[in-house]
Amino acid sequence: MPAAEITGPVQLDALGPRGPYRTRVPETVTDVSGAGVARLSLVPPVYADRALSALRAAGPVSPADLDALLGAAGEEFATGTVGGLGVLEYEHLCPLARARPLAAHLKSVAAGTRAWLGADGVVDDLGDGSAVLRPAVHQVGHPGAAQLRVELPFPNVWVAPWSRADGTAVLRDTLVLSALTRDRALVDALLAEPGIANVYVGDTPTHWMAPGVPHDGYLSDFLMRGKALAGPRWPPLSAA
Incomplete structure (x- = not known):
């Protein structure tokens, strides 16, 4: 079944012990074209503290009910609707919103390196509001470079020199x-x-x-x- 068309920004409310919570000024999440696709509610620290306190105060689930609870959670994850989005709609929207931040995260981390691939960017706009992330290859100057400890969720390689003297x-x-x-x-x-x-x-x-x-x-x-x-x-x- 194809994903339903999303006609406007999705409201992503925070979920706390008393139900959904929406801030007065949500943060706008954009896709690769810069269009707003979602409005994300970020909770203040006091809200997060109260939610954690409520979780700590909750009683444990009995062993007899645990399997049924996990089964219900799995069913909800596979077929449920969150923020008006079903599974197919989420799978379509989420990559669009993640591509631009990932490309920005890469640009920031790769500062000072030599780009052999991906110097002009890794986001390839497909023209329909979607995009793919192309591979990136960067060369660092020494084996102790901080970039070598950065792993990104798309094809990305850091190349560094090493000799026995480096240990x-x-x-x-x-x-x-x-x-x-x-x-x-x-x-x-x-x-x-x-x-x-x-x-x-x-x-x-x-x-x-x-x-x-x-x-x-x-x-x-x-x-x-x-x-x-x-x-x-x-x-x-x-x-x-």
Whole structure:
């Protein structure tokens, strides 16, 4: 079933313990063309504090009722209407409103880098009020650049130089590190660095996963540290 046509800005009220709340001067949300598509109510701090207090005071759900409550919530999420929008209308409207802020977020973060792709912008207006986000490739000057710790929800790559003299500390906070090397000493050093979650040697895709491989950790990580090593067969590595 196609999405229904949206004829004007959608009122997005805040939802509190006593029901919907609408501010006198809502914030306007625009699409890629600059047209207003929604009016968003932002609550004052005192409203948020009272809502949190009400949530803390609410009693727990009994185990017998929990499955039914989660089922009802899932059904509402899949078929319900919020702010006059059904699921299809929301899926159509939300990307239009997000494209422009994402492109602005990228422009701000990429200041001072060299753009190899996406220098003229990443929002490609399709002419019907919709748009697509094109890939962006930016080069930074050193391996400790702050941009390397920024992840955006569209194709985006930060390129940085690295040499052995830079050490492994600049590679911390990495979920998967691909090492195109046969240097056992280097791989040993990467395995010994606790800030690198997984080390994939060679052309192993970074999205590769397997049962028993701690791609993003285990619940027991507060007791021990797990790390995956994936790659071609080679002689055993020295202890990390």
